[in-house]
Amino acid sequence: MNRTxxxxxxxxxxxxxxxxxxxxxxxxxxxxxFKTEEGYHLDARFDNIGGLKVRAPVxxxxxxxxxxxxxxxxxxxxxAVATLxxxxxxxxxxDTIASILTSGLLGEQYVGLDSGxxxxxxxxxxxxxxxxxxxxxxKLVGQMMFGKAAEGSDKK
Amino acid sequence: MAEIARxxxxxxxxxxxxxxxxxxxxxxxxMVLLAxxxxxxxxxxxxxxxxxxxxxxxxxxxxxxxxVGMVLALQGFETLQNFGAAEAVGVLVATSLVKxxxxxxxxxxxxxxxGSAITAEIGLMKTxxxxxxxxxxxVNPLARVVAPRFWAGVxxxxxxxxxxxxxxxxxxxxxxxxxxxxxxxxxxxQMQAQIDFRLGIVNGIIKSFxxxxxxxxxxxxxxxxxxxxxxxxxxxxxxxxxxxxxxVLAIDFVLTVFMFRGTGL
Numbered sequence: 001m002n003r004t005x006x007x008x009x010x011x012x013x014x015x016x017x018x019x020x021x022x023x024x025x026x027x028x029x030x031x032x033x034f035k036t037e038e039g040y041h042l043d044a045r046f047d048n049i050g051g052l053k054v055r056a057p058v059x060x061x062x063x064x065x066x067x068x069x070x071x072x073x074x075x076x077x078x079x080a081v082a083t084l085x086x087x088x089x090x091x092x093x094x095d096t097i098a099s100i101l102t103s104g105l106l107g108e109q110y111v112g113l114d115s116g117x118x119x120x121x122x123x124x125x126x127x128x129x130x131x132x133x134x135x136x137x138x139k140l141v142g143q144m145m146f147g148k149a150a151e152g153s154d155k156k
Numbered sequence: 157m158a159e160i161a162r163x164x165x166x167x168x169x170x171x172x173x174x175x176x177x178x179x180x181x182x183x184x185x186x187m188v189l190l191a192x193x194x195x196x197x198x199x200x201x202x203x204x205x206x207x208x209x210x211x212x213x214x215x216x217x218x219x220x221x222x223x224v225g226m227v228l229a230l231q232g233f234e235t236l237q238n239f240g241a242a243e244a245v246g247v248l249v250a251t252s253l254v255k256x257x258x259x260x261x262x263x264x265x266x267x268x269x270x271g272s273a274i275t276a277e278i279g280l281m282k283t284x285x286x287x288x289x290x291x292x293x294x295v296n297p298l299a300r301v302v303a304p305r306f307w308a309g310v311x312x313x314x315x316x317x318x319x320x321x322x323x324x325x326x327x328x329x330x331x332x333x334x335x336x337x338x339x340x341x342x343x344x345x346q347m348q349a350q351i352d353f354r355l356g357i358v359n360g361i362i363k364s365f366x367x368x369x370x371x372x373x374x375x376x377x378x379x380x381x382x383x384x385x386x387x388x389x390x391x392x393x394x395x396x397x398x399x400x401x402x403x404v405l406a407i408d409f410v411l412t413v414f415m416f417r418g419t420g421l
Contacts, residue, residue, distance in 0.1 A: 003200060006207045013211045017315025020322040021361065028250050028325060028347055029357040055352070 039085040040124035044098040049080040050134025052100055052109045058084050060113040065090045093118040099132035181377045191296055192303040205308030209270040216269055217262055221320035225249055225327030233336050246343035247350040249328030254360045258321035260408050263367035267400035271375035274305050275396040278379025279389035302376045313368025314361050359415045371400040
């Protein structure tokens with residue numbers, strides 16, 4: 001095995017390997033839509049965030065516009081504060097409503113933003129005033145059973 | 157009483173021996189790193205080892221990756237179908253390959269295919285006194301023989317693991333899309349939506365890089381440390397495969413704990 005043949009084969013091997021890494025990054029890991037640096041933050045306060053996780057998508061009209069960056073509990077008001085990182089290209093009005101929604105019946109939870117008619121836009125670090133908490137299935141079932149029981153006692 | 161002392165003495169001897177070997181291996185690795193300037197200055201030496209460790213492992217890595225991906229897709233499809241989530245088979249295949257199976261299985265194959273060859277080669281060089289002959293000629297065998305093999309292994313391993321993962325994803329795609337009729341677009345879009353670049357791909361590459369260091373370090377050490385007899389080389393080769401397999405699995409657990417803990421993935 002002479003030197004040039006070895007060089008050729010090693011070249012093919014390294015090219016294949018690097019190609020595989022690029023393929024994994026672009027096609028499997030979707031690096032093309034990987035932007036973290038550009039964006040601004042918005043805070044949203046929720047009574048209950050349900051199963052919302054860090055890095056969950058933030059969607060407006062179904063389009064992903066950002067990610068949930070941080071979730072913490074406000075020790076004074078006992079509200080959950082979710083910090084959202086929104087892409088710079090998207091601006092939202094001051095009366096935007098943030099709600100926690102579920103994609104499908106068993107899918108992941110995400111934050112939905114519905115923009116209002118206000119002319120003032122939210123700035124970096126701004127607070128979304130109107131929020132709608134996650135629907136907790138147990139509470140829903142509890143309410144339903146309570147309602148049924150109350151109905152039953154009325155009839156008597 | 158004498159019996160207890162005897163057992164304790166054996167335990168103590170084992171512990172001292174183990175620690176001594178670990179220290180010796182670490183010192184050996186440090187000396188290889190110090191002597192590795194030649195592996196890069198005369199890169200044709202490393203090139204030759206890259207050919208033996210990397211290029212010749214391509215076939216086994218590629219074929220294994222293909223079959224692992226195909227089996228994953230087949231089995232995953234059966235289970236996911238029960239929950240009406242057959243489209244998620246792409247996510248299942250790609251996640252398990254990129255994060256775990258790619259680096260680990262490629263590492264195990266690399267240890268048995270290339271690691272054992274490195275050990276046997278260096279061990280036989282020691283047995284036939286080629287290493288001593290080099291020292292006589294004032295050639296440092298660590299720089300001339302060990303370092304090129306070490307670096308070739310460290311370079312090859314991440315590339316091989318990536319090729320393994322890609323072949324696995326391709327195999328999964330073949331079975332899921334072509335054979336079982338999962339929608340092509342859904343297969344890729346679900347995969348791209350679920351796999352995070354830094355958490356998935358980058359961590360997988362870091363894993364395979366660390367495995368490459370561990371496997372090749374064990375292989376060159378066992379070869380250099382082999383008893384210079386036929387049996388010595390044989391048992392050193394066996395030890396390389398066993399130790400690197402254990403090292404890969406143990407390191408994988410530790411790395412996984414640090415990489416994916418608390419990320420909800």
